[in-house]
Amino acid sequence: MLPLLKGQGLPPFPEITPAQVVPAITELLAEANAALTQLEANIIPTWAGLVEPLDRLTERIEWSWGIVGHLMGVQNSPELRAAYEEMQPQLVDFSSRTGQSRAIYQGYKTIQASPEFATFDVAQQRIIVAAIRSMELAGVGLDGAPKQRFNEIKSALAEISTKFSNNVLDATKAYSLTLTKPDEIAGLPASLLEQAAQSARTAGHEAATPTDGPWIITLDAPSYGPFMQHSQRRDLREQVYIALVSRAASGEYDNLANIDRILELRREMSNILGFANFAELSLASKMAPNVAAVESLLESLRSASFEAAKQDLENIRIFAAEQNATEAKDLKHWDLAYWSERLREAKFDFNAEELRPYFPLEQVLSGLFNLAHKLFGITITAADGQAPVWHPDVRYFQVANEQHQPIAYFYLDAYSRPAEKRGGAWMADCISRAKITDKDVSTIRLPVAYLTCNQTPPVDGKPSLMTFGEVETLFHEFGHGLQHMLTTVDFVGASGISNVEWDAVELPSQFMENWCYDRPTLLSLGKHYETGEPLPEHYFQKILAARTFMSGSGMLRQIHFSWLDLELHGRYIPGGAESIADVRNRLAKISMVIPPLPEDNFLCSFGHIFAGGYAAGYYSYKWAEVLSADAFAAFEDAGLDDPDAIGTTGRRFRDTVLSLGGSKHPMEVFTAFRGREPDPSALLRHNGLVAAK
Numbered sequence: 001m002l003p004l005l006k007g008q009g010l011p012p013f014p015e016i017t018p019a020q021v022v023p024a025i026t027e028l029l030a031e032a033n034a035a036l037t038q039l040e041a042n043i044i045p046t047w048a049g050l051v052e053p054l055d056r057l058t059e060r061i062e063w064s065w066g067i068v069g070h071l072m073g074v075q076n077s078p079e080l081r082a083a084y085e086e087m088q089p090q091l092v093d094f095s096s097r098t099g100q101s102r103a104i105y106q107g108y109k110t111i112q113a114s115p116e117f118a119t120f121d122v123a124q125q126r127i128i129v130a131a132i133r134s135m136e137l138a139g140v141g142l143d144g145a146p147k148q149r150f151n152e153i154k155s156a157l158a159e160i161s162t163k164f165s166n167n168v169l170d171a172t173k174a175y176s177l178t179l180t181k182p183d184e185i186a187g188l189p190a191s192l193l194e195q196a197a198q199s200a201r202t203a204g205h206e207a208a209t210p211t212d213g214p215w216i217i218t219l220d221a222p223s224y225g226p227f228m229q230h231s232q233r234r235d236l237r238e239q240v241y242i243a244l245v246s247r248a249a250s251g252e253y254d255n256l257a258n259i260d261r262i263l264e265l266r267r268e269m270s271n272i273l274g275f276a277n278f279a280e281l282s283l284a285s286k287m288a289p290n291v292a293a294v295e296s297l298l299e300s301l302r303s304a305s306f307e308a309a310k311q312d313l314e315n316i317r318i319f320a321a322e323q324n325a326t327e328a329k330d331l332k333h334w335d336l337a338y339w340s341e342r343l344r345e346a347k348f349d350f351n352a353e354e355l356r357p358y359f360p361l362e363q364v365l366s367g368l369f370n371l372a373h374k375l376f377g378i379t380i381t382a383a384d385g386q387a388p389v390w391h392p393d394v395r396y397f398q399v400a401n402e403q404h405q406p407i408a409y410f411y412l413d414a415y416s417r418p419a420e421k422r423g424g425a426w427m428a429d430c431i432s433r434a435k436i437t438d439k440d441v442s443t444i445r446l447p448v449a450y451l452t453c454n455q456t457p458p459v460d461g462k463p464s465l466m467t468f469g470e471v472e473t474l475f476h477e478f479g480h481g482l483q484h485m486l487t488t489v490d491f492v493g494a495s496g497i498s499n500v501e502w503d504a505v506e507l508p509s510q511f512m513e514n515w516c517y518d519r520p521t522l523l524s525l526g527k528h529y530e531t532g533e534p535l536p537e538h539y540f541q542k543i544l545a546a547r548t549f550m551s552g553s554g555m556l557r558q559i560h561f562s563w564l565d566l567e568l569h570g571r572y573i574p575g576g577a578e579s580i581a582d583v584r585n586r587l588a589k590i591s592m593v594i595p596p597l598p599e600d601n602f603l604c605s606f607g608h609i610f611a612g613g614y615a616a617g618y619y620s621y622k623w624a625e626v627l628s629a630d631a632f633a634a635f636e637d638a639g640l641d642d643p644d645a646i647g648t649t650g651r652r653f654r655d656t657v658l659s660l661g662g663s664k665h666p667m668e669v670f671t672a673f674r675g676r677e678p679d680p681s682a683l684l685r686h687n688g689l690v691a692a693k
Contacts, residue, residue: 041103074390099139567587
């Protein structure tokens with residue numbers, strides 16, 4: 001049997017090759033289509049007669065295709081791409097067939113109207129209601145030409161989105177800056193020089209060393225970020241900055257045409273379903289009631305942060321002038337990271353590189369796992385060797401409850417591998433929790449998560465020494481993982497993050513980031529990788545003081561992206577009087593303090609909305625951040641220095657937000673934890689945009 005046809009359990013990664021994808025998925029789809037035909041012909045409108053067999057059918061597909069999709073993100077290759085692109089249209093066709101099955105839709109409607117529905121668990125009821133809505137949004141009510149066109153659009157969008165993502169990966173890999181002279185590395189920290197020399201050796205410069213070079217700078221985040229913060233060569237900063245913001249905007253990796261086509265197709269698809277635009281279609285299944293409510297929140301945050309962002313820029317200008325910098329009179333985009341880091345160093349008497357030795361990955365994981373135990377009563381232990389992995393650096397962990405029973409597992413793929421791994425960080429489900437019944441014997445299938453980051457890899461015998469930002473990213477993805485792993489819902493359609501409205505799914509992840517600023521937590525994370533010396537108290541105080549540094553700019557940046565996303569998927573008309581650049585420049589006047597450069601085509605690499613799940617939903621980060629900040633405020637109110645209160649509040653968070661998954665509406669879940677609806681004041685307070693009480 002082909003490994004991809006196993007259909008259950010942990011994926012046998014070492015046995016899977018790109019050449020197996022097409023025959024395995026072809027065989028699987030043939031079986032699935034036959035099973036779907038059989039199910040449609042014999043609909044029994046009950047939970048056991050319809051929902052359970054349909055779950056088994058779709059889960060088999062999701063298990064196999066999910067592995068292929070995962071490998072596309074972490075072990076990309078031309079061979080895998082070709083196989084993925086060959087089979088993707090057939091997967092889209094199967095999805096359309098399932099989502100548009102009148103027999104299944106009528107079966108769901110019959111269940112909803114039956115006496116059985118009243119006896120269901122609340123999770124079961126919500127699954128049925130969500131399935132009906134999902135099928136309606138998938139075009140189940142369409143016939144004839146509209147149905148054919150709708151399905152053509154779905155297939156085309158899947159293909160273009162994959163091409164968009166591949167273009168970004170390829171354009172990122174295609175650029176590198178080779179440095180050979182001492183003056184070209186002026187200001188660069190030792191950690192970056194070690195990494196850049198390693199990149200040079202990988203590229204064929206076998207004799208490259210951190211002291212003598214050559215050094216290669218890339219657009220991968222662990223390289224790009226520190227370079228922009230520390231390079232004293234303004235001309236080189238400009239070159240690297242322009243390369244980043246113009247990625248995938250010309251040549252063989254050009255995404256400009258893909259963007260317009262994606263937006264055009266999404267609008268047409270929305271119109272077919274009776275929506276005025278894709279923004280309305282997107283919000284039909286989200287927590288936010290409508291576009292107006294989202295824009296109202298964004299405007300309230302914009303008005304609170306715009307003047308602060310202007311002051312941030314002015315502070316940088318003043319500081320650069322005090323240092324007699326020639327660029328102070330005309331700061332450019334490529335100057336901001338450099339001079340804001342210099343200002344941070346002067347204001348708080350430390351820089352980001354100083355902290356790296358105190359944050360080796362193993363110590364950070366130890367502190368993170370101890371926090372999880374303190375908050376949620378879980379114990380996390382290494383389980384390396386118990387699961388096949390796709391790369392030697394990948395780790396595997398077990399999660400146990402207070403009775404020391406295993407309740408979940410997760411993979412951690414921590415390091416950047418720009419040659420084969422897409423940028424960013426994410427959590428994805430490998431296996432979802434569910435109750436499995438076989439011959440009247442029921443067992444609970446334990447969830448397994450993928451946690452993927454792109455942090456600084458080990459270099460020259462040193463462990464992975466993390467920036468504080470990388471620590472926050474790890475906490476963020478672990479928060480997503482917690483919601484997947486600590487669910488107590490036994491129905492696959494609502495366990496973990498399944499059926500959680502998209503604009504609420506960032507609540508646990510952003511909640512966990514707050515603990516990076518909690519004194520006991522941060523001090524437990526930070527121990528010098530060579531001496532074992534704890535993170536000095538003065539560093540904690542400086543990190544805390546620096547938390548709101550440039551927060552107005554950070555807030556405004558996210559608002560700009562969110563507004564642009566909504567505008568492009570709402571009011572923008574592809575091929576109309578206003579171009580995409582016109583839209584961005586119009587919005588930039590009220591959501592940026594320095595207008596974008598003419599060559600800035602960052603949208604061409606904005607995978608969140610053009611190749612991910614955030615189309616007309618990027619606002620979700622801010623929407624959910626209101627929830628997450630207010631959730632953390634519950635711990636502040638209980639007393640962060642009171643272990644018993646923290647434990648009690650943590651268990652309540654576990655038993656609501658992390659446990660209930662998609663079994664209830666997010667507002668119900670939040671109020672069950674907080675005792676009231678969310679208040680945005682905590683978010684503004686944490687960002688230093690309103691005074692603390």
